[in-house]
Amino acid sequence: MNRIIGANQATSDARAKPEVRWLTVDDESAGQRLDNFLLRHLKGVPKTHVYRIIRSGEVRVNKARASADTRVATGDEIRVPPVRVAEPKPLDGAQAAPAREFPVLLEDEAVLAIDKPAGVAVHGGSGVSFGVIEQLRRARPLARTLELVHRLDRETSGILLVAKKRSALKHLQDQFRDRETGKTYLALVLGDWPDKLKVIDAPLHKYLVPGGAGEGERRVKVVPKDDPDGMRAITLVKVRERLPGFTLLEVTIKTGRTHQIRVHLASQGHPIAGDEKYGDFERNKALHKQGLKRMFLHAWRLQFNHPVTNQRVELLAPLPPDLQAFTAAP
Structure with missing residues (x-):
């Protein structure tokens, strides 16, 4: 019998052998990505295992294979292979996420x-x-x-x-996917950014660096436009302020690729100050001693249509004190 997500569930024997489960998407879950849908409802199943069963094709949406970014719809039937869900552990001070509000x-x-x-x-x-x-x-x-x-x-x-x-x-999420939002960051890059370089249109490819636990560390690189694995990425750049040895940029992204700004700026020979993955490692050591303790990248402005009123909203977040202090230093 199909189980409707969101309905009350009878408590089952945690020691029972896992079986195939069928989940039916309700109105509240419609529009979610498949991976987020499963992560939300398979509490206790490791995240890596959830992605593994999606990639292997063991998860089916209406009897068909689906990718992690598939959007589920009301009434979709999701086949979930046998997975063992860990018993919820009592939360103590070390295990629980501490309650925290943010500005x-x-x-x-x-x-x-x-x-x-x-x-x-x-x-x-x-x-x-x-x-x-x-x-x-x-x-x-x-x-x-x-x-x-x-x-x-x-x-x-x-x-x-x-x-x-x-x-x-x-x-x-539809607005983000359809590029209807305006996302502008402030980034301090090394060197003197060329005034004429205002658009970076270069495909990006994600890959894994072997080593360490799990599947490896995720990295991104610029690839040729005819690369079959490349995903188109567009970044707009505007010079905001020139500083000795640096340029403060307003960077607007038209696509939301992983590490897009960091990789695009570094590919032009002007990496972000303090970027430990794609930056100048020797310069970063010196910058750390000068007071820059982290990567100088800040999500400064966001524009979107309000989901209820449909009115255009513009939000601004000023540079945090540590970054302001670094740019003001002599």
Whole structure:
């Protein structure tokens, strides 16, 4: 018998042998990515295992194979292979995500926009036990829905959107996917950025660097336009201020590829100051001693249509004090 997600579930024997499960998508879950849908409802199953069963084709949507980024719809039947769900462990001070609120830029019944500090992951996983979203949920136990609309790298500060309704989540994610949002970052790069270089249109390819635990470290590189594995990426660049040895840029992304800004800027010979993956490692050591303790990349401005009123919203998050101090230093 199919189980409707969102309905009350009878408690089962945790020791029972796992069996194939069939989940039916309800209205509240419609529009979610398949991976997020499964991660939300397979509590206790390791994230890496969820992605593994999707890639292997063991997860089926309406009897067909599907990718992790497939959007599920109301009434879709999801086949989930036998997986053992770990028993929930009592949360203690070490295991629980500590409740935490973040500086609020906008909040209403549908949307929460915060100013994320650098050094905080947006969600748990990949060696991080918890992130912004887990901390917010702990701080707001009565909130029915708190879901990330998009992501920021751990070391990137700035505007992060959280949906407080399923309908808002789908509406906002559709805007991000359809390039209807305006996302502008402030980035300090090494050297003197050329005035004429205003558009970077170069495909990107994700790959894994072997080593360490798990599947390896994720990296991104620019590839030729005819590369079959390349994903088109477009970045717009505007010089905001020239400083001795650096250029402060306003960077607007038209596509939301992994590490897009970092890789595009570095590919032009002007990496972001403090970038430990794609930057100048020797310069980074010197910059650290001069007071720059992290990558100088900040999600400064975000424009989107409000999911309820459809009015255009513009949010601004000023540079955090540590970055302001570095640019002001003699």
